[in-house]
Amino acid sequence: MEKPEPDTQLQFLxxxxxxxxxxxxxxxxxLMMDALPSIRVGNxxxxxxxxxxxxxxxxxxxPISWPKRRR
Structure with a gap:
């Protein structure tokens, strides 16, 4: 099986x-990660x-917004 080219590999952030x-x-x-289409691996x-x-x-x-402050 051939290895993919380095520039075609997915990089995960x-x-x-x-x-x-x-x-x-x-x-x-x-908050940004929660707004993005992310995947969860473990925790x-x-x-x-x-x-x-x-x-x-x-x-x-x-688009992100801070949660309302609880008083």
Whole structure:
């Protein structure tokens, strides 16, 4: 069986990768991951680089909103 070319392999991003890519904190990166079409493996969420690029192209950004504060 042939190995796929390195540029055709899927690259998966986790919350830490989103943090460094968008220069945001963990809470905002977690909210972004919840808004994206992600997959869960064990207790971690991942999104493929292609899915992220497709989502950004189709939607122009990632809509997130902070949850309301409980008093």
């Amino acid at each position: 986790d919350v830490a990768a989103l943090q460094s890519m968008f220069k945001v904190g963990r809470s905002k990166a977690r 971690k969420d991942y999104i493929s680089q292609k899915a992220l690029n497709d989502y950004l192209t189709a939607n122009g950004g990632i």
